[in-house]
């Protein structure tokens with residue numbers, strides 16, 4: 001059977017990168033086809049080729065059996081291709097209807113706004129994309145703005161819909177609603193190309209999946225026959241460990257000791273309300289909680305970024321409650337903050353400078369007050385190799401890297417300092433499975449080397465798979481501390497909502 005849309009041996013190079021290398025893809029009528037690949041695999045480039053934003057260097061794109069030569073998205077849209085980009089392209093000050101019809105307004109001489117509203121309402125019913133045509137875009141949630149983008153495509157009579165990482169900015173609820181829309185489109189015979197780097201999503205929504213890696217299409221398989229593990233391996237190109245094996249911890253002395261800590265937020269509210277715990281050498285202490293329950297204020301206070309309102313923080317027996325962040329770092333503390341762009345990297349600096357940011361006054365990076373570029377460069381190269389930072393160019397400015405690679409640079413820097421205490425907040429947010437595995441391994445390696453690790457994450461699975469003990473925070477209070485060996489997801493989930501397990505919990509070693 002002739003495919004609805006077919007990409008044959010398409011190649012596209014950018015200076016220094018072969019973004020698409022003889023890519024093949026065949027989209028059948030009425031299927032949801034996922035393109036799965038890590039960041040940088042070439043997914044968006046392929047979609048932009050299909051949408052006429054780029055022209056292929058070689059190969060061809062066929063639609064319903066005919067070779068296409070799109071010079072611009074205008075040509076692609078005219079041929080029936082609809083695309084919703086990773087970043088929306090709507091005008092916030094205009095209404096939904098105005099945005100949908102923009103450039104193809106109804107009305108002979110003057111724009112017939114009533115007619116626009118009527119048509120948009122009809123489309124919105126036909127495609128089950130409920131949204132008020134008269135609402136201002138700026139007042140809509142991200143999920144609703146995305147619907148408007150989809151409506152725009154169908155107003156222009158799209159016969160196929162391309163969604164590029166459509167769930168990146170959606171809440172779980174909005175994601176489920178989007179999936180409903182996709183299922184409805186499928187039932188109407190409209191094929192959907194669904195781009196993602198998330199395994200679970202692909203498995204939930206797609207009929208077939210084409211895996212891309214390093215600019216190539218690796219394989220196309222039916223989703224029903226593929227396990228998460230198989231897909232992860234195809235995506236990364238080797239056996240990926242979705243859950244890290246680790247030996248039981250052998251904890252030593254208490255490195256961090258937090259006593260009755262209270263922290264007041266910017267709004268003068270007490271965000272951390274009398275928290276006590278300790279983190280021992282050679283253990284990972286995970287702090288679980290729903291966002292906004294004081295966990296990030298807690299670690300900011302330990303790192304010295306927020307003032308201690310009450311209580312104390314001891315590092316290796318010494319009271320550091322009132323030291324500056326720099327003094328704490330000098331005492332052997334490392335911090336990987338949640339907001340890497342704000343606190344973690346200097347975006348205008350290159351990777352060498354960022355890597356030695358904390359240690360540039362020390363040997364071997366400095367001698368008699370002079371910066372030693374070569375040792376710093378070598379050190380950076382080694383770290384980039386070990387943490388698989390891409391592209392492997394130490395002279396890139398940090399700001400030019402993808403978010404995932406920025407995160408790897410920060411972790412590499414902090415981990416390589418062999419700190420006594422490492423605080424990590426959301427270490428794998430936004431990263432690919434392959435990168436997550438690497439970072440989890442490094443954290444466990446550091447633990448096994450005797451570092452005390454304080455981990456904060458909103459991903460319960462990450463807390464469960466890494467931690468030796470888990471503290472659960474709710475409303476600024478530590479509700480309980482449990483052993484990760486015996487804790488269950490359900491138990492921690494309940495604690496996160498502030499519900500104590502009946503009969504209280506077992507005693508776990510403390511202080």
Ligand SMILES: Nc1ncnc2c1ncn2[C@@H]1O[C@H](COP(=O)(O)OP(=O)(O)O)[C@@H](O)[C@H]1O
Nearest residue numbers: 014017019037038039040041042043044045046
């Ligand atoms: N316009 C461009 N100019 C230069 N390089 C680009 C451009 N677009 C993408 N790239 C590079 O091509 C590769 C593939 O990128 P992309 O298609 O965006 O991947 P994905 O969407 O899978 O994350 C990356 O190395 C990226 O840096």
Ligand SMILES: [Mg+2]
Nearest residue numbers: 043044045165
């Ligand atoms: Mg992309």
